């Protein structure tokens with residue numbers, strides 16, 4: 001099964017970044033999901049939805065090589081990443097992936113600047129005029145001038161914004177985001193999704209897990225983990241749940 005699309009912002013001609021084929025995950029005798037099939041292309045934002053405990057985070061962890069599926073294949077640009085050895089896993093994480101996970105994976109004792117320098121790495125992608133430098137990325141997330149502060153002195157929301165700035169300077173090919181707006185108000189939710197959309201417009205494939213219908217509706221495609229025998233469908237065709245009567 002492949003992802004259906006709304007037609008914006010990318011077209012069918014975009015390159016497929018991730019292909020998931022017949023993936024399953026079990027913990028002991030408990031099957032979390034099976035028959036999971038979807039693709040994610042350059043420029044596409046895919047929302048993983050499903051009730052709490054349905055396995056959205058576990059699926060993201062499999063895509064990010066933090067966990068292994070029980071069966072099935074995950075291809076990145078044609079290569080089965082579930083068969084990667086340690087070296088290729090390390091390079092895949094460093095060169096390809098951007099994480100926006102609940103604990104942000106920042107270096108707590110280092111400064112904001114140092115965290116972003118680590119993300120840029122030795123290849124100095126700052127020379128690419130389309131990729132923002134550290135000062136511009138911090139400005140973009142509302143943390144201008146905070147580069148010398150240590151991560152552990154920042155609030156949870158500020159740390160999340162550093163993680164967003166990290167994505168901007170890193171410009172990964174694939175962004176995995178687990179409940180990126182879980183604890184945020186509407187204004188900050190929109191700001192986070194704007195940045196993820198900016199990355200997708202620049203060619204990143206974005207896969208995010210969310211319980212928020214507003215976030216889901218801003219994605220191009222939706223995959224319902226708890227109904228994983230269904231194909232992905234365009235976000236706009238997913239009906240919002242009827243509010244419970246008061």
Ligand SMILES: Nc1ncnc2c1ncn2[C@@H]1O[C@H](COP(=O)(O)OP(=O)(O)OP(=O)(O)O)[C@@H](O)[C@H]1O
Nearest residue numbers: 027032050051052053054055056057058059209211
């Ligand atoms: N290492 C593990 N061993 C056993 N069970 C696990 C393990 N990791 C996750 N699980 C179980 O898998 C189920 C799915 O967890 P997961 O966090 O992927 O769900 P989720 O859909 O992301 O939930 P939420 O929306 O609440 O964040 C849970 O019941 C969890 O306890």
